[in-house]
Amino acid sequence: MTDVTREFEGRPALVTGASSGIGRQVALTLASLGAPVTLTARRAEPLDLLVSEIRGAGGEAQAVVGDVREERHAAEAVRRTVDAYGGLTILVNNAGVIGAGPVESTTTEEWDRILDVDLKGPFLICRAAVPHLKDRPGATILNVSSVTGRRPYPNLAPYCVAKAGLDMLTKCLALELAPHGVRVNAINPGVVRSNLHTATGTVPDYEAFLTRCKETHPLGFVGQPEDAAELIAFLVSDRARWITGGLFPLDGGRELTSLR
Numbered sequence: 380m381t382d383v384t385r386e387f388e389g390r391p392a393l394v395t396g397a398s399s400g401i402g403r404q405v406a407l408t409l410a411s412l413g414a415p416v417t418l419t420a421r422r423a424e425p426l427d428l429l430v431s432e433i434r435g436a437g438g439e440a441q442a443v444v445g446d447v448r449e450e451r452h453a454a455e456a457v458r459r460t461v462d463a464y465g466g467l468t469i470l471v472n473n474a475g476v477i478g479a480g481p482v483e484s485t486t487t488e489e490w491d492r493i494l495d496v497d498l499k500g501p502f503l504i505c506r507a508a509v510p511h512l513k514d515r516p517g518a519t520i521l522n523v524s525s526v527t528g529r530r531p532y533p534n535l536a537p538y539c540v541a542k543a544g545l546d547m548l549t550k551c552l553a554l555e556l557a558p559h560g561v562r563v564n565a566i567n568p569g570v571v572r573s574n575l576h577t578a579t580g581t582v583p584d585y586e587a588f589l590t591r592c593k594e595t596h597p598l599g600f601v602g603q604p605e606d607a608a609e610l611i612a613f614l615v616s617d618r619a620r621w622i623t624g625g626l627f628p629l630d631g632g633r634e635l636t637s638l639r
């Protein structure tokens with residue numbers, strides 16, 4: 380049996396969108412397994428609290444505040460990881476936003492906001508990171524996509540399109556980077572308890588929303604950030620060394636149904 384307790388020691392990780400939800404839990408998990416982690420998001424305060432929490436538990440972490448839509452921020456996040464930790468081994472593209480509404484009332488600004496954060500953001504960070512990942516032992520990219528990338532939903536067109544694009548980006552980069560030993564995978568979660576839906580301001584009663592969502596997930600419950608962090612920790616480890624270009628459902632069976 381492989382001892383996985385310190386399996387990311389010497390493997391610097393960059394996790395985007397680490398100020399809450401899935402990204403926060405991924406950062407905690409990777410750090411607890413020995414990875415020095417760079418945490419990014421726009422809000423400084425939750426990132427600073429998380430850095431303190433990780434350091435308090437004996438791990439290594441730093442925060443880089445910024446917006447994933449900006450080239451400058453992508454370059455800075457990668458550079459500061461390399462400067463502080465001597466390289467970059469694990470990139471987790473997790474930052475994301477959602478927006479809901481019928482197409483006729485979706486503004487151009489809303490379309491751009493979702494596509495820019497959820498698709499252009501991962502592209503910008505991948506582009507900055509790839510020169511450092513190539514030919515580095517254990518190098519890997521993990522994209523946090525969504526079940527919405529794999530099947531359509533009404534009133535979610537920009538989000539579905541962005542996540543479908545992220546799935547294709549995952550597969551293109553997997554092929555492009557395989558000769559350099561870099562693995563690229565994505566996970567496709569169903570509904571996970573986090574700030575994603577409340578941040579839109581269109582979900583007034585989140586608990587009622589989650590209760591409704593249980594019915595659309597055949598296993599009968601929604602996910603927790605820990606469910607995503609477990610799968611991600613496996614996929615970015617050497618235990619998954621033969622896996623690349625994979626899109627992994629993490630949705631209690633939701634993709635298989637026609638339920639909304």
Ligand SMILES: NC(=O)c1ccc[n+]([C@@H]2O[C@H](COP(=O)([O-])OP(=O)(O)OC[C@H]3O[C@@H](n4cnc5c(N)ncnc54)[C@H](OP(=O)(O)O)[C@@H]3O)[C@@H](O)[C@H]2O)c1
Nearest residue numbers: 396398400401420421422446447474475570571573574575
């Ligand atoms: N929760 C779900 O049901 C679910 C399902 C499928 C897929 N996902 C995906 O999971 C990922 C994580 O979402 P979550 O559920 O954990 O939601 P969350 O709690 O809202 O976390 C989203 C993270 O992204 C960051 N972020 C948003 N816009 C950003 C920007 N422009 N620049 C930099 N960072 C930005 C947020 O930080 P700041 O606000 O501080 O910038 C936050 O840290 C997303 O890609 C989402 O699409 C979630």
